[in-house]
Amino acid sequence: MPSEIVIRCSKLLIEKKLTMAFAESATAGRLSAEFSLVPHCGAMLKGGVVCYDACIKQDILMVPEELVAQYTPESAEVSKAIAEGLAKxxxxxxxxxxxxxxxxxxxxxxxxxxxxxxxxxxxxxxxLPVREVYQGRPEDIVLQTVDRVAQLLINEINR
Structure with a gap:
């Protein structure tokens, strides 16, 4: 069952007729999965790409190898690049x-x-770039990230 904030975010996206897509490395598809469990999600969820390995970031999302080498696969710069690559x-x-x-x-x-x-x-x-540091088991970190994405979207859409 998705969290309450994911449900609220999804309803807002649907109400505003906005669509969404994900390029997921560390969350490995969990964002897509959580948002796919909300009623009427087909009205807003387009899909996603799991790009856990750097070669997927480079080969599918066209992230320059030099960017990954300079900043590491786990970085603000690569997160931006995978979002931009997804848009293509x-x-x-x-x-x-x-x-x-x-x-x-x-x-x-x-x-x-x-x-x-x-x-x-x-x-x-x-x-909108965001950097957060979470505590807990890997799944806890992923779920906190999912909720942070939902909160970010709610804040931005309602501004």
């Missing part, structure tokens, strides 16, 4: 790119610990 083949009013570190073994550092998540939303051409 999936038409939606809202495009969301997400990368991050849900568990050890990625590019974590003292400045970018496990739990750091990067969200990049493009809403009708407006870019």
């Amino acid at each position: 083949f999936m038409q939606a009013d809202v495009l969301i790119g997400v990368t991050g570190l849900t568990m050890p073994g990625g590019s974590e550092t003292a400045e970018k610990p496990v739990g750091t998540m990067f969200i990049h939303a493009i809403i009708n051409g407006r870019h």
Whole structure:
């Protein structure tokens, strides 16, 4: 069952006749899955791409290899690039790119610990980058990210 904030966000998107698509790395499809469980989701959810491995980011979403090498696959810069790459083949009013570190073994550092998540939303051409650091198990981090995306969209659509 999706969280209350995901349900509220979905209803708002449907009410405003806005569509949405995802490019998901660290969330590995969970954003798409959570938003797909809301009644009438077909009115707003276009789809998504799981781009967990860097080669998918580069080959499908056309993220330059140099960008990944310079900033790491888990970065604000790559989150922006995957959202922009998604726009090249999936038409939606809202495009969301997400990368991050849900568990050890990625590019974590003292400045970018496990739990750091990067969200990049493009809403009708407006870019909204978000960096958050969450605590908990990998699933907890992913679900907090899903809710943060929903809150970001609610705030932006209602402004």
